[in-house]
Amino acid sequence: MPPLLVLHLVVLSWAFTAVLGKLVTLPALDMVVWRTALATAGFFAIAAVLRAPLRVGVRSLASLLGVGALLGLHWVLFFLSGRLATASVSLAALPTVLLWTSLIEPLCNGTRRWSALELGVGVFIVGAVWAIYGFEPGHWLGFTVGIASALLAALYSVANKQIVKLYHFATLSAWQLAGACAVSWALLPVAGGSLRPETPDASDFGWLLLFAFGCTVLPYAAFVYVLRRVSLFAINLVYNLEPLYGIGLAALVFGEQERMTPGFYLGATVLVAAVLAVPLLQRAGAGKLQPPADDPGEPGPTARHRGD
Numbered sequence: 457m458p459p460l461l462v463l464h465l466v467v468l469s470w471a472f473t474a475v476l477g478k479l480v481t482l483p484a485l486d487m488v489v490w491r492t493a494l495a496t497a498g499f500f501a502i503a504a505v506l507r508a509p510l511r512v513g514v515r516s517l518a519s520l521l522g523v524g525a526l527l528g529l530h531w532v533l534f535f536l537s538g539r540l541a542t543a544s545v546s547l548a549a550l551p552t553v554l555l556w557t558s559l560i561e562p563l564c565n566g567t568r569r570w571s572a573l574e575l576g577v578g579v580f581i582v583g584a585v586w587a588i589y590g591f592e593p594g595h596w597l598g599f600t601v602g603i604a605s606a607l608l609a610a611l612y613s614v615a616n617k618q619i620v621k622l623y624h625f626a627t628l629s630a631w632q633l634a635g636a637c638a639v640s641w642a643l644l645p646v647a648g649g650s651l652r653p654e655t656p657d658a659s660d661f662g663w664l665l666l667f668a669f670g671c672t673v674l675p676y677a678a679f680v681y682v683l684r685r686v687s688l689f690a691i692n693l694v695y696n697l698e699p700l701y702g703i704g705l706a707a708l709v710f711g712e713q714e715r716m717t718p719g720f721y722l723g724a725t726v727l728v729a730a731v732l733a734v735p736l737l738q739r740a741g742a743g744k745l746q747p748p749a750d751d752p753g754e755p756g757p758t759a760r761h762r763g764d
Contacts (some may be wrong), residue, residue: 459685463694466675466682470764471702472673473644474543475709477535480663484535485643486653487664494668495623499633502677503626510627518630519619524635526612532640532763533605542599543706544714544724547699548588549602551727554734555581556610564614573737577730584726591719625680633672671764692735698764700728 480487503510512520537546558574585603589596622627644650656664682691703724706714 460690460694462678463682463686463691464697467694467698468701468705469671470729470734471677472696472705473764474534474538474547474593474702475705476663476667476671477538477546478543479708480656480660480667482654482656482660483648484539485640487535487667488528488640489644489653489665489671490622490656491667492633492640493532494664495672496630496633496637498669498673499626499630502673503624506624506626508626509559510630512623512631514742516622516689520623520628520631521635521638523612523615523619524632525639526608526615527632527634529638530605530608530612531636531764532643533601533608537598537602539593539598540601541592541706542714542716543710544703545592545595545598545707546602546605547702548720548724548727549585549599549606550609550699550702551696551731552581552585552603552606553609553613554578554731555710556607556678557613560610561614564618573741574734577734580730582729584723584730587726588720588723591723593716604739604758610753625676629673629676675732677718689739691733694729696728696731696735703704 477484477487481492499705500510502508534546537549554574555578558571558578562570592599616632641653644653648654671710
């Protein structure tokens with residue numbers, strides 16, 4: 457299968473998680489506990505098959521679990537956003553990850569400065585966000601939770617970029633998913649008043665299996681395959697289509713339940729267009745200085761993976 461097609465399928469599967477988050481009837485927190493527990497088991501199995509080292513030092517383990525905890529909290533808020541509003545609303549908040557990352561990364565990485573281009577695009581993102589609040593006042597809480605979820609996704613992205621090259625992908629994923637499971641499980645007594653997640657019925661368990669393996673384990677393994685064969689420029693461009701794919705899938709699955717005002721779609725279009733413009737403008741700017749390089753290379757700092 458062509459690597460670029462694999463990339464689109466991976467992004468499509470991540471976009472479908474917003475739809476699955478509405479199809480599963482369990483509370484959002486319980487759903488994340490089950491998803492991360494099943495995915496953790498899947499990645500540990502992959503690590504065993506590939507003979508990836510699972511034994512790491514205490515500091516490394518704490519780092520992997522901590523970064524995974526950020527991912528788990530991001531997922532909890534992302535799916536809670538969809539429950540409070542609609543899947544489209546939770547997806548519309550995703551492009552703000554670019555703005556948050558542009559602000560946070562220079563503070564954590566002394567080798568990178570604030571980009572005038574990204575900050576300029578951030579102004580358009582803020583305007584689009586303001587427009588969505590104005591056109592969808594009934595969904596303000598869900599959208600706000602979605603933006604908080606995007607902030608956590610940016611924190612995860614920045615933290616993960618510091619360690620992603622240090623471990624085998626199966627080792628990294630297994631322990632990070634374990635951290636995501638641990639933090640979501642630890643929140644159960646506080647948010648759900650229970651020490652264990654609610655037991656899913658047969659239908660929910662089927663969706664959870666799809667969640668864990670069809671939208672987490674297999675896509676991530678495929679993403680690693682793509683990273684070695686497709687340019688980072690193409691990866692960033694296709695990855696930014698996730699909200700667009702997700703909103704389209706949500707409309708197909710839920711129909712009238714997902715129908716929003718024209719103003720919402722205008723704001724969401726501006727958000728997606730702004731994020732899509734960044735790699736194109738960066739490519740154009742680099743092309744003025746040197747011939748464009750399009751080598752696939754290894755996973756690099758511009759490959760932002762939110763882990764959906």
